[in-house]
Amino acid sequence: MPSIRGILDDVETALEEDQALVAVIGALGGAVGAFVVERFGPEPDPEVFAITVDQARASLLSALALVFTGLSIVLALTALATGNMASKFSPRLLRMKLRTSGNKWVLTVFAATAAFIITSQVLLRTSSGEELAPPLMLSISVVLLVVTGVMIVWYIDGTLQSMRVDRAIRWVGRRIERTAKRHEHTARHDVVVDTIELQRPPGAIDLLASDDGYVVSIDTGRLARLAGDDGCIVVEAGTGQAVVRGECIGWVSTPTRLGGHDLAEVLDCLTIANVRDPERDIGYTIDVLVDIGLMALSPAVNDPRTGLECTEMLTAVCVGLARRDVGIRTRTREDGSPSVVVIESTMGDYLDAAGRQILLYGADDRTVTAALLRLGRQGERAARSQRDRGLAKAFADDVEALRSQAPVTAGRSW
Template identity: 25%
Template sequence: MLSPLREHLRDTFWFAPSAALALVCVLWLLANWVDTAVVDELQRQEEYGAIQDLMGVVDDLKTVVTTVSSAMMTFIGVVFSISLVAVQMASGQFTPRVVRIFVRSRITKLTFAVFLATFALSLLVLTSYSGEPDPKLVSSVPFVQSVLTIVLVALSLLLFIAYVNTTLRLMRVGHVVDRITAEAFRVLHKMPHGAPADRPLGAQSGQIGHGGRAGVLRDVNIARLVRAARRQGVVLRLIPRIGDFVVPGTPVLAVHGGGAPSRGALGYTVSVGVERTFHQDVGFGLRQLSDIALRALSPAVNDPTTAVQCLDRIVQLLAALAARPLGTVGHRDHHGEVRLLQPVPSWENLVDLGFAEIRTYAVGSPQVTRRLVAALDELLRLTPDERRAPLLRHRALLVHAVERAVPEAAERDFALEGDRQGIG
């Protein structure tokens, strides 16, 4: 159902530039073959004047190609040095977790890949230029190669404009929280909607421990685990949640209904890393939004408006989760049988993640407390009755905290009045 390899490649920065360098080498070989074939055909037809004209055009283009080869690498270094400074500023202003947004940015990878490809192609084209002046003896005229280089230069300029625009947008908090929310909703839409199982799970017959390196559980290969469980005729239950830290020997899978699948069948099904990712982590979006809000509420920053923007998105995510089955999701095989049970945060866990820390540090900011009251009241209207308890608890704790911290009755009333804009 999900592709861990695809997500892992998106979290790296080396794959796209490496693929672009390999592709540009293939393009150069193809263009070189075309140039050679054209010259051979013209020589066969004794069209030496046409060859001479091509050589004149190529000599004019050589100046451009030479300039590109000497300037492109310097241009790449300057542009991406500035970008690294921008990333550092964004991580300090918002949260270090937003760095992955820059790493996963398609326009950033595409720009870097095209820049490197243009530089590499210009060097390759320079090797194709011949000093032979006689059109009867020349073996190839790099006309197509030179034109391809000019096309890549034009594409580089267009991508540079798009890249600067995207980078500047990602330095603005509104666009950052919007990107985080969009990724969180992509994870949400991939979650199964149904109940985890149609019948009782049965007794546990075994456990399988983690055999790899220690790290954060980033994702599991759901399709492979479902196939292994179906072949063995069992149900597998993932014990840790995505985002938990596991060490070698930590039980990661429980087996129900029979013997455990072989180690070979379960190979490459659990992936750990140094940090959490969005791939299957339902709560990671709320974690990032909460981190940005906490950084904004710190005395060093003191930016309650950013915290209000984060609360807007937290409400949006929780409203979408309000009616969904949580706690455990089931993944079915092609016969409709549940073969893998995966724990996800419960409704109470998600509400605590979205509001607990912000509520603690928001007491001194009436803008944030007013938005918190409005957020909790809005969610109370949207959620089923059985899920109202965590929201009521946070509302009561907020009221008590403001009453303790604000001695003036009029100030307390103002701070606890619901307002969707904080102080609109």
């Protein structure tokens, strides 16, 4: 049986990934609101509010037409921005944009406004055309229409600004920082280390992945309780790593105490989803930044300045990660012995993987390699562990060796 935490994670993922589900929730809220207002709203006062049902129907119909006109504008702009982001930046960036709360609010307001107006139209059909219309119903319709108009203006401005490459790079950089903070908050009860010496004891049994997909969350607190007073659970597949069913993703040191049922509980502490979670996976958000740089450095686009900006942002990101508790997560007992170990990527791992991808496509541009050399040296300076410092230094040395071998050209002839 799935745990309550797993169910909540599935619901949260569904709300973030499925735009239609958000629209359905907004439409249900608008329809229910119209029923409540019609039933429990105040009676119309002829001296204060003298709009007949026929006039209200016509007004609501005009308001509905304005709502759908605004929706058509939003959809057209969304299609334009979608094509631009997917072709010029990264398909992963598009997914992150669609998951943002701003898009959710736009969909919710549009759906709620349309559902409220349509339901109000249906409810008013049961009244005579000469009767006075409910004042609260029309007032809420006007307010929702105004809010919808404000949302349209806000959405158009935000979408147009997001199509600027400098804005997109800065936005991704802020999202990486936000993801790192959330990852740090998730691991607040863990001891985060950069390296650990741990040998698998004789008789330990493998932890086999229960499904295909990506590891999106690991409950170390529950794992520590399952490990008991003398056990040790090691998870070698960190957040964001791809796994396949039956693959060995770790081990348990006390197979005599843990039976098949307990092993199933251990595996239930790992949430495996079909896609990576940008809100929890630092590597995913860094991949988006690298994607923008790689696409800019590709022969089809040939925009080394954008690749340079991505490298500069990556430098700031890695220096920021060095200041945070990002790395191997552990739980220890009072005697200092480990009960849970989760192998997560460190700052040096992210720097090495991302930097070498950009180096592969930007090796011929000395401005890009100069920025990559700075990335390695700044990572070496900011690293808090010997391992991360060694990874950053090795990367910087490789870039420097490549630059020394490349010919220096004085300029181009056109």
